[in-house]
Amino acid sequence: MLSSPVSESHGPLSHYLNAFPVTERWPAQYPDRLQLYSLPTPNGVKVSIMLEEIELPYEVHKIDFGQGDQRSDAFLSLNPNGKIPAILDPDGPGGRPLPLFESGAILHYLAEKTGKLLPADPAERWHVSQWVYFQVGHVGPMFGQLGFFNKFDGRLWEDKRPLQRYVDESKRILGVMDTHLTGREWFVGDAFSIADVSMLGWVRNLIGFYEAGDLVGFDSFAAVKAWLERGLARPAVQRGLAIP
Template sequence: MSAAPDHQARPRISDRWPARHPERLQLYSLPTPNGVKVSIMLEETGLAYEPHLLSFASQDQLTPEFLSLNPNNKIPAIVDPDGPGGQPLALFESGAILIYLAEKTGQLLPREAAARYQTIQWLMFQMGGVGPMFGQLGFFHKFAGKDFEDKRPRDRYAAESRRLLAVLNQHLAGRAWMMGADYSIADIAIFPWVNNLIDFYAAGELVGFADFPEVQRVLSAFLARPAVQRGLKIPA
């Protein structure tokens, strides 16, 4: 008896999270700082999408179905049934997804070359600095790091987080948003992490958040946006 063809045995993301609206963009995520970047972007642009909630408690991110979409087992990830050339496109990594959605919709990423690359520059600042450093600080300050008597790891990440906040504070002086007058994917990338640092991680006092009035101002403006308020709760 011959074995079934290999492609028939491979799991698909839709095996575990079937789409009720397959014509819409499919979002697989959690309301974490990285996850809500994409839901906020989708809310801001008005693209039709269907969210699917993953559970870390049941290790959904490690299932064969999710790994078929993202072999790096991280959220968020998307499948756009109407990708380039009208073909489906699967993507992971929140920064890549933000750039893709901006280019797909023609929104929130400048078309002029210099401003476009400067926006992507600040997106990379979040991806390489703000996210990893704030996340590590959250671990050592709020979660298991509290069990460590040695506070040097926590203090190292607190110092670097404070330095990053100072960079943001200086840059935002005299600017409404990261790119000046225009709200962009740079703001959508950065401010969920700032909000998480202060709200969920409760690290405001540790990093001296009161010393960064420009960051406070822009964070307040960010959180006041209706699309942000909706996106922060998705997937519910």
């Protein structure tokens, strides 16, 4: 991920990046590299896994929720929604720096930029997109709410109907995934893609950090379970899960 700093710390790339307030709070030691602002959450690891898979040089900056980094003016200047991950690519379209937030958009951008983890066939590219949107619209929000009501403050609520609502919906989503993955190694075609990248961290968290495997009957979703094991066995995925 990191080697030696660029020799011209005041060169053009450094000058362009310095125009972004986020680099004042988190200075770029390697201004010629993509700058990643993140934490190893299910959304955060999407981008770190992607960067490790495509082997694009980058520099990572930890956004510490405990210190309120995500609410700082510097970070909000990059992502007004105050969420991770976000990136600042010094070599964006036209050779100009590109700030970008929202993990799904970042995955698509990096895939287009490098020509990796996205099929060449137009129809399959759209199939990949639909599963990324499926993750963004369903997997993330529902699994995240289940985690809140099972492990965090929501577990103290006497009314267990919200928990059951998200348990039931998470089971339904896993069923959709399981039906699709039956007979397949990956979500689209025969190759690992950004569709898989988008979901691995969320499924891993559901049964790990959120401690909801038994609640959703995860072992009954054999195709999803096998897919998760294949994905987590990838060296780049293992590295990406631990960054920053």
